[in-house]
Amino acid sequence: MDKNAPPNSASTVADVAREAGVSKATAARVLGGYGTVSEKVRVAVMAAAEALDYRPNELARSMTTGRSGTIGVIVGDIENPFFSLAVRGITDVARQAGFTVVLVNSSEDARNEEAALRTLLAKRVDGLIVSPAKESETDHLRDAARSGRPLVLLDRGSETLGVDTVVANDRHAAESITRKLIARGHRHIAYLTACDTPDHHFRTPADIHTGSVRRRIEGFFSTCQEAGMTDVEHNIHVGAVTPERTRAIIMAMIEAPLRPTAIIASDSVIALEVFKLCREFAIRIPDDLSLVSFHDADWTSVTTPPVTVIRQPVYQLGETAARLLVRRMKGDVGPPTRTVLETELVERASVSMPDQSSEPPHRG
Missing domain, CATH: 3.40.50.2300 (Response regulator)
Incomplete structure (x- = not known):
């Protein structure tokens, strides 16, 4: 590494290769987690990366491997507790599978949703979970599915899209x-x-x-x-x-x-x-x-x-959608599934019989 470089200068794959005494291609294979190298070489490259405080360039790695390690999620309103809990279910599963979640809010607007979808695809996300704002406007979702990225619909389905869907009853x-x-x-x-x-x-x-x-x-x-x-x-x-x-x-x-x-x-x-x-x-x-x-x-x-x-079953909706997506990203090519999760009525104290003396007359 250049001795005159400032202390916070980012190390590159070439720097790691030079430090480990291997070719840049070999260092890239080790750091990217693809291809095969000997255990001795792998240990040398990882030691060099640690010594140089190497941080991977995610964009460059995605262009090399075709995978970014990210899942794109689009929901209608991140301030709504429903979506917050569903996203928690998604992120918990994604983290266990080694993926990072990129979350976008559509504000329940199909145009915002379409723009968000374009951005996520440009960032080369490995898969998508979307809660569609309008079932009548799904051309952009169909295009996303055709792009080869696995797509799962959350909470809201579409009979015109042949993709995995998770909804409540x-x-x-x-x-x-x-x-x-x-x-x-x-x-x-x-x-x-x-x-x-x-x-x-x-x-x-x-x-x-x-x-x-x-x-x-x-x-x-x-x-x-x-x-x-x-x-x-x-x-x-x-x-x-x-x-x-x-x-x-x-x-x-x-x-x-x-x-x-x-x-x-x-x-x-x-x-x-x-x-x-x-x-x-x-x-x-x-x-x-x-x-x-x-x-x-x-x-x-x-x-x-x-x-x-x-x-x-809000958390389970997100959790199930993420599991389906991870399965698809791992190569499952089976027919699309529609998963319907049951709800539960929790009776508390906010319902009683109406006061018949004050109830307005029945219309019609």
Whole structure:
């Protein structure tokens, strides 16, 4: 190594080769972990690398070996506890398999998702896990799958893509909790989601392009109709994308002549806003309003009252997606799989029978 080089100058493969007394190609094989060399040479090269404090150039190594040792993950909202826990499951499996995770947030925007995908492919990630923002916009995902990089869809599937998919049984979960609310006497149940439509009004489940949420709404919608409830579409509220927007929607609901007696929140972020607003306006949960949330966020078990939730296997979703991806990266070429994980209803104290004396009349 050049004696006149500054102390923090990065060592190169050539420096290590010179120090170990081997060719640059031999040093590269040892440092890159490919090819075969004698144990004596390997020990000499590794000793030289340690002495020179050599740090590998990951880009150069990926160009040589065709592998970067990284997995690209794209999720809709990294601030949502659901995605945080799913990513934990992914990273735990990835680390055990020797991979580093590169995480990108799409903000539930298909254009952001497409741009993130291009960036990750340019960085030569070895595989991809994506939670699609819109099942109706998947051309970029299809192109990624065609690139040869293994792709696994997380929480949201696509019937048009022949790739591994891991989802929760969202429709069954929504059906179960809706039946329980109806059995308790609720006839005016609201469903609130961050998913939106161009005019911010829900008409049919086909309006919802996020697969997991659409399956929940389908379950809610069909169960209400089976119970003889009419105008169900008016009880599904979309566009709760920010705390301010969520608050405005909730205020409109509770100030309407036909006030809901129960709300199903499509995620724990929305449920928290419902809970906060009820506290602010002295709306008693569950005496005045029953509340159920998808996702068992930490806060839901420590409030007064604790909130009834649909516990999703969030960590297992991420863990399973990562295991499937690692299997593909190791050469599995079997047919695509669709894994459906079951949910669990955790009944706490935020649901009761509606006050029949104050419940608004049933529409229709």
